[in-house]
Amino acid sequence: MAASATVARSAVGRNPKTPGWRIRQATTTYAALIPYVAFSLFPLYIMFITSLKSKQEINNLGKSPFWATGITLENYEYLAKNTHFFDHWMINTFIVAVVATAISVAVGVLAAYALARLKFRGVEAFGVAVFITYLVPQSLLFLPLIEVINFVDQYVPVRDSYWSLIITYPTFLIPFVTWLLMGYFRTVPFEVEECAYIDGCSRVRTLVQIVLPMALPGVACAILFSFTLCWNEFLYSLVFIQDELQKTISIGVFTELVRGDIYFWGSLMAACLTGCIPILIIYAFFMDYFVTGLTAGAIK
């Protein structure tokens, strides 16, 4: 951040330009950025404002839909009392995201360390395989995965339960985590590890006590990003779960709250916004990690 700010400041003040030029430059920049922000936040704003309206106000079509006059919380009350939003979907999503993230980060740390540091036959092929699985989209695998889940179900009851998601989400999380952490582990100087080995540390102990603490930002980034990917996943959750009590937020809201009648908008938008809020809170605190995770795939 500090570096980027310096670059931008020097980019603006690079030439002996007049103060008028500088003001004009700043004005056009912000005048162009504000529409971007408005555009990005527009649906969230619509969700927020609609969720505060009563049914009567929503159905008053002559009135501007962009503002709420009589603020009410009845939509949120409806959500808590008449749906499984808070007592099941939210909890399910949370459990799935936490467990799938924990599995994926643990497995990904080991694989990434091997890719970054260890020399053995096949390690390059493994790296390529990880990269390919990183790019395989869910839409290519969801049909055969139904059969895999049915197979597992013969031994452990996972069918039609959120456990099927805990099993399948690591398929797209592990490649991502591995790829991300591999880059981080390579930045840890080997000399430090060497000292640990000389002192008689085992490989695993060196990884846990020396390498992981030094790659902590990368691990944090992997955890946050994995959690978000789980929270936002749509296709597998839609395909694998029919039981209303086992659904995750995205699918519960989409399949159970979208009804035929025309009066549901208030509670639907309340649900959509509430489902976004946990992610937005995490995001507000750890934005830089998200940016790192996002650019890791494209830029070294």
Added chain:
Amino acid sequence: MAISANEQTLVLDSPGVSSQRWRRSFGPDLDGYSFILPAAIIMICLVVYPFCLALYYSVSDKMIGEESHLVKPLWDNFLYIVTVDEIFRQTLKNTLIFATVSVVLKMVFGMGAALLLQRAARLKRFFRGSILIPFIAPTGLTTLGWWLIFDPTYSHINWILANVWPLSLLGLGPYQWLGNPTLALLSVIFVNFWRGMPFFAITLFAGLMSIPEQLYEAADADGATTTRKFWHITLPLLRPVMAVVILFSTIFTLADFGIVFVLTRGGPMNSTHLFATYAFTVGIQNHEIGLGAAISLFLFPILLLVVIFQLRTVRKDADYGG
């Protein structure tokens, strides 16, 4: 890399004769295999095996919950999809338009946002943070927000067209944003653009930050204009990042499911079906997993091209291969 690996061998316990032979043929760090084992098992069971299963289904008459048999000839499902299935042809056309228009829009506006972010000296975090939100927020839920915005009765866009001067003078609308085939395709493209643009903006912004400042200073000394600096410094140096971002985005745009499924479920009249939504309709709703698998497999050649291209670019980079 090679040096550090040798050093590790020295440090480890002195190996026995047989293990020395193992090390010679499989590398110094034999424990590496146990490190990748968990990941390898999960990937084989839940990616490689399902993929092979998809290959098998695509040449079988698999229905949900029934025994399956190979079809004769083996390419019968593909033959049917390509020659008989009109909806698939429509899907192919939609996908082409959807991906091209969407990726181009994301690229152009993403680049615009990146350049603006670079120029903004204050509130940088606020702007960057808000612009990235569409990409972070749950797509299924935000798309439902767009669903309200496009709803025929409650549409915010139609309301603006009807009530905000001077647009109201034009007498446009009300439009059935998701009910008319052309408008529906435009609407899903628009939402996909809304969701994917931040990825371009933020990644290109990071790319801009890595361009050495001296180049611009030298250009300034030569009296170059902003436009010339963009075309002759920024764009050429940003090209590797742009290539990667476009490739990533192309894959994820082609494979998109959630946005289309929430807004239109592929309708009206199949005008918004993509590979994933059509495979879902055929495989899950019509129970024909064999045909569905064949449809989703059309994503694979595109994926393969991207991977090959990507690995070639990556290989050129000495410290990146692995």
